[in-house]
Amino acid sequence: MPKYWLFKSEPQSYSIDDLRRDRTTPWSGVRNYQARNFMQSMSVGDEGFFYHSSCAVPGIVGICRVVRAAYPDATAFDPRSEYFDPKSSSEKPRWFNVDVAFVRAFDDVLPLTLLRELPALAAMPLLQRGQRLSVQSVRASEWRAILKLVRP
């Protein structure tokens, strides 16, 4: 059974169009233990929503797929990276990332305001007050409910 996820990104930093261009990308730079743990529990073939945050219309903009299971996040080892973490070493890595591939971009963003209106999504962490986790899990029922909103 594939699992479902949600990946947040600020489009000014990395957007769904960037992923379409790159085809795949390491989901690196995550420095939160819960988000890391989610990535470590992902399997190749899992799918995720791509969410744009901190922008004019925050919302779900497309779908990506996990194409490589979690492995040590190289940006943590690089002193020149903004994600450098001196406490992470290649001998004992602290941070991990998966690789994701572009699947599709929706014609229109599914705005957060719309998602809030759907009772089927009421339990989503994304919609909870103060929630800021950048990688979240999505229930199969929520996945289906959201896909119903998308033009085929």
Place this chain on the structure above:
DNA sequence: GCCAACGTTGGC
């Protein structure tokens, strides 16, 4: 730009 909510840090 504001600010509530949250996670992390570090002194004790």
Place this chain on the structure above:
DNA sequence: GCCAACGTTGGC
């Protein structure tokens, strides 16, 4: 191990 201070997130 507690908890205040701090920095960050992210919608509005």
